[in-house]
Amino acid sequence: MKPRGSVFHRMPRGVLALIALVCLLAVSGALVAQHAFDMLPCPWCIFQRVLYLAIAVVALIGWAIAARTASLLSTLGVLALALGGIASAVFQHQVAAKDASCAFTVVDRFLSATGLETALPFLFQVTATCMEAASARLLGLPFEVWSGALFALIALTALLLLRDRKLR
Template identity: 45%
Template sequence: MTLTATRILNLIALLCVAAVAVALISQHVFDLRPCAWCVLQRLIYLTIAVVSWLGVLLARLPGIRRLAALVATCLSVSGFIAAWYQYTVAAKLFSCDLTFADRFIVKSGLDAHVPWLFGIFASCMDARVNLLGVEYAIWSLALFGLLALLGLAALLRRA
């Protein structure tokens, strides 16, 4: 079975939804509270999923699948940068207040309107948590890297 651009975009979307599902289970079942950078990455994952599935649904329009793959790749790179920043800088700060992630999520109103998904409940330092011995931020960084590579593969593949 060869991976077509459509299958790759579906895989990208499913991986993003799975990542957010794991984050929500961690938060609501295991009481691991997210910081602003965690929440920003959730938003990026969900945006990548929506863009990828729109690329699949609107694939009959010329260039839409490629555009979706390009946008998903760019968003994945931005998520990679956010995860890298969280791991290298924000996780060492006592507070995420007034960082880009905090300002963006608060100004968007997402934390107030959908707190179960986008609520900021911890500082970046407090949100440093390991899953199977690896920090969440590193897992996210790796997944965003994989998503960027898959996005490039979808961009270069035929329908």
């Protein structure tokens, strides 16, 4: 009798779809917080939205393509983007949130260069400085702490997917 594997072992593509859904829900939650509750985003907040959307796209590609190699590459991409998300959330919390103006940072230049802010302003427009955005809280914690925790959960999930792939 074959031993039963973890959920990650039995349905890695399903886990990728779940990761994509969680990322889309995170961005949706940020939009509700912004547009319904006036929690205005800074450049680092917007950059994290970009990362969540990129993770969703990469995870959906891995889910849609049944090939094992595509799933593996997708999982590695999700892991890399989630680690970048952790780094951006930590930087936002430790450095940018203490700066009255976070203009002309690498993220601010990225947003300007890509044209995302003008193409989809309801989603990507920066409307606050990092210090202003740091004052927004959810259950007593700054948004970037929640975001960093979610990126960490996504990274851990990707690591578990990769570990279970090695067991097969």
